[in-house]
Amino acid sequence: MLDRAAILRLIPHQGRMCLLERVAGWDAGRVRCLARSHLDPANPLRRHGILPAVAGIEYGLQAAALHGALIGGEPTPPGLLASLRAARFACARLDAAAIGTMGVTAQLLAGDARAMRYEFSLLAEDGRTLAGGEALIAFAPLPAEPGRG
Secondary structure (H helix, E strand, O other), X not given: OEOHHHHHHHOOOOHHHOOOOEEXXXXXXXXXXXXXHHHOOOOOOOEXXXXXXXXXXXXXXXXXXXXXXXXXXXXXXXXXXXXXXXXXXXXXXXXXXXXXXXEEEEEEEEEOOOEEEEEEEEEOOOOOXXXXXXXXXXXXXXXXXXXXX
């Protein structure tokens, strides 16, 4: 199991913007993380004191970035959300104490050096589904080698 310090070494999200606390397990196809930052009044995604369910997308994307780093064996380069599909929300906000420790899972659907497609889901501690969706993360093209155009 990886802790927050190990996660910080692997993803571009730093400080309070790193929303994940631990890795509960991972393999070549998926990662399962745990988070409690959704309950933190200083969560950087809160607006007017509320953490809306749509913030769950960022949790899912961070889990995807972490999975990419784990399977690639090196820190994840910054990527851009190129597409979000089938987003679903079963609650209005993520800051309810009843959620407890939140499970965040990202499953790799397809990928290469240019982009990776993940399905993500957020679960309350009691197993209730909170949010989910499918994201395509695109990476900047690699610079051309000298002498090639």
